[in-house]
Amino acid sequence: MTAVEVPAVRRLADWSAPSLRELADEYGTPLYVQDLDRVRENYDRLADAFPDARVHYAVKANAGQRVLETLREAGAGAECASAGEVSRALEAGFEPSAIHYTAVNPPARDLEYVLDAAPAATVVAGATDTVDRLADRGFDGRLAVRVHPRVGAGHSEDVATGADAKFGIPRDRAAAALRDAAARGFDVVGIHAHAGSGMLTAADVAAHREVVERLAAVAREAPVDLEFVDVGGGFGVPYRPAEAPLDLGALADATRDALAGVDADLVVEPGRFLVADAGVLLTAVNTVKRTAGPTLAGVDAGMTTLLRPALYDAHHEVRSLARDAGDRPQRDVTVVGPICESTDVLAADRRLPRPERGDVLAVGNAGAYGIEMASQYNSRPRPAVVALADGGDELARERESLADLAAHEHGGPADQ
Numbered sequence: 001m002t003a004v005e006v007p008a009v010r011r012l013a014d015w016s017a018p019s020l021r022e023l024a025d026e027y028g029t030p031l032y033v034q035d036l037d038r039v040r041e042n043y044d045r046l047a048d049a050f051p052d053a054r055v056h057y058a059v060k061a062n063a064g065q066r067v068l069e070t071l072r073e074a075g076a077g078a079e080c081a082s083a084g085e086v087s088r089a090l091e092a093g094f095e096p097s098a099i100h101y102t103a104v105n106p107p108a109r110d111l112e113y114v115l116d117a118a119p120a121a122t123v124v125a126g127a128t129d130t131v132d133r134l135a136d137r138g139f140d141g142r143l144a145v146r147v148h149p150r151v152g153a154g155h156s157e158d159v160a161t162g163a164d165a166k167f168g169i170p171r172d173r174a175a176a177a178l179r180d181a182a183a184r185g186f187d188v189v190g191i192h193a194h195a196g197s198g199m200l201t202a203a204d205v206a207a208h209r210e211v212v213e214r215l216a217a218v219a220r221e222a223p224v225d226l227e228f229v230d231v232g233g234g235f236g237v238p239y240r241p242a243e244a245p246l247d248l249g250a251l252a253d254a255t256r257d258a259l260a261g262v263d264a265d266l267v268v269e270p271g272r273f274l275v276a277d278a279g280v281l282l283t284a285v286n287t288v289k290r291t292a293g294p295t296l297a298g299v300d301a302g303m304t305t306l307l308r309p310a311l312y313d314a315h316h317e318v319r320s321l322a323r324d325a326g327d328r329p330q331r332d333v334t335v336v337g338p339i340c341e342s343t344d345v346l347a348a349d350r351r352l353p354r355p356e357r358g359d360v361l362a363v364g365n366a367g368a369y370g371i372e373m374a375s376q377y378n379s380r381p382r383p384a385v386v387a388l389a390d391g392g393d394e395l396a397r398e399r400e401s402l403a404d405l406a407a408h409e410h411g412g413p414a415d416q
């Protein structure tokens with residue numbers, strides 16, 4: 001095995017300030033910047049740590065076409081959570097057979113779309129009800145069973161999926177579900193579990209190992225030969241400068257150890273790990289306010305642009321790209337957006353160069369669950385996305401316009 005010569009983490013400080021300033025000038029702000037070369041590097045790091053695994057990229061982290069194409073070309077399959085994600089994966093050229101559709105309480109419309117557009121996909125059912133609904137629609141294709149391991153991990157309890165009964169069939173009923181599905185004529189190919197999102201520490205690796213051990217126990221008692229065991233994603237990245245990167249080797253070893261004696265392909269389905277540190281969000285300061293506490297830097301990106309801080313209290317690094325940032329005095333700064341909500345805070349109480357109107361700030365690790373979770377709340381158009389590849393840049397997604405806000409309404413000006 002040859003070690004891949006790429007850094008284990010790309011920090012916000014590693015991005016070139018002049019290049020980012022140029023992009024902000026050229027495309028305006030707020031702007032997501034996604035470096036496809038780094039996405040590719042992250043894929044190579046993962047493939048190096050898991051040389052025998054099939055990698056299915058979790059599309060929900062970033063469904064941009066350029067991102068999907070990059071990962072498809074690198075050799076990944078796709079893990080899709082909705083009809084929309086399946087549709088975007090197909091548009092990006094994924095073969096239906098390379099798609100896993102993880103059906104969580106799937107709306108009928110989603111099932112019908114997926115069975116019609118990608119009948120060769122593998123459907124991962126998280127409830128016996130879902131298996132019934134697939135049978136009702138005449139589906140007898142590739143089926144996997146999602147197991148509820150009752151152990152979770154991740155950056156917050158909100159994303160410790162493995163501990164949440166919403167996801168998966170209780171493990172003591174999984175073997176029966178497999179037997180039943182095989183008896184009904186499905187092509188039963190695998191089992192699946194996902195510990196949670198954002199695993200970073202040794203304790204997270206231990207929790208992941210526990211999940212895989214429980215999955216391995218199901219595999220050993222499975223009444224059919226399994227083609228694969230899918231251990232989910234959730235591989236974390238450091239969001240704070242002091243955090244060490246995930247020990248990918250330890251995670252891979254724990255996974256392999258837990259699967260000892262199980263004769264099936266290993267599948268992993270990371271999202272964040274592949275795209276998070278390949279993306280930054282650029283935002284401009286429009287208002288500076290002194291308060292009794294920290295200086296408030298009002299910017300043009302908010303919780304509608306990057307929801308994670310408001311939703312999970314997630315930390316994203318912020319860096320001033322001002323040319324003279326190094327010469328300015330440091331201040332306690334809170335970065336707030338333009339949304340009429342008190343939770344519209346991108347970063348609280350940071351030591352930053354004194355902000356000035358017109359400065360561009362960069363927000364780190366914005367490549368995962370950034371543009372995907374953006375909304376139009378407060379009638380705010382979603383931002384543009386620019387893709388970097390081979391030293392060049394290209395607009396990957398247009399900034400939405402005010403007209404886009406009413407594009408689907410009836411009876412208004414857009415309808416005439």
Ligand code: LLP
Nearest residue numbers: 058194197198233234235269270271272369
């Ligand atoms: N597989 C399954 C079945 C999942 O539910 C998820 C994430 C993944 C894979 C990919 O997880 P990743 O490798 O990206 O951690 N919006 C949250 C994350 C929610 C993840 C939900 N499921 C955030 O911004 O942190």
